[in-house]
């Protein structure tokens with residue numbers, strides 16, 4: 317093949333490739349990417365009616381771009397209807413019922429918690445349970461050291477000596493209170509600090525060797541038998557047990573004090589009174 321023929325073929329090939337490039341560029345500017353509509357299609361769509369009233373796509377688009385303010389027809393106001401009285405009554409009753417049930421539940425819960433706390437405390441020790449005091453000989457020694465009285469705050473009780481010489485009378489009066497008599501036979505009484513009149517704490521009076529209540533002046537001898545004042549009986553007391561020489565006071569049960577006039581020890585005031593004067597019993 318001659319050189320002139322080769323040059324002719326190269327020129328033809330260059331012309332063909334150039335034509336292809338021009339055609340492709342023109343076609344690309346019309347298509348504008350995949351999925352775009354052709355010019356003819358867009359023109360046809362703009363002229364075609366796309367709504368039931370015959371509006372064209374161009375008109376719909378123009379309407380959508382419009383900045384005109386839409387005017388809303390005033391809404392019709394519904395007439396006022398008075399609420400049903402019966403329905404209101406039911407709601408009110410429901411509210412009160414629920415409130416009552418809630419309050420009652422809270423009260424029952426609080427009461428239950430109190431009972432549990434009380435039982436829990438009783439199981440743990442302290443007032444309401446059996447309280448171990450110590451060896452009975454040491455207890456009696458502490459009473460004497462304390463001037464005739466020993467106060468046990470945990471038991472809320474006074475412990476005093478019961479004279480052996482009064483035991484025969486004591487058995488006749490306190491025979492029905494076995495655990496109380498047990499203490500007397502061991503040489504002691506455990507008296508509840510609470511005044512049987514109106515419940516004040518009754519203190520000892522070292523000078524008279526009695527108990528004398530500051531609230532209304534009730535007086536009791538050293539073993540809690542009433543000597544004067546408005547109290548309806550002698551001081552209430554606790555039962556005790558003595559196991560291997562160890563004194564235990566059971567504060568879980570209170571025995572009522574002796575009747576007015578009971579005086580098993582015959583103890584009179586041994587000095588000046590702390591509260592008023594003994595009336596000698598009512």
Ligand code: FES
Nearest residue numbers: 511513514529532
């Ligand atoms: S409370 Fe003790 S005399 Fe009244």
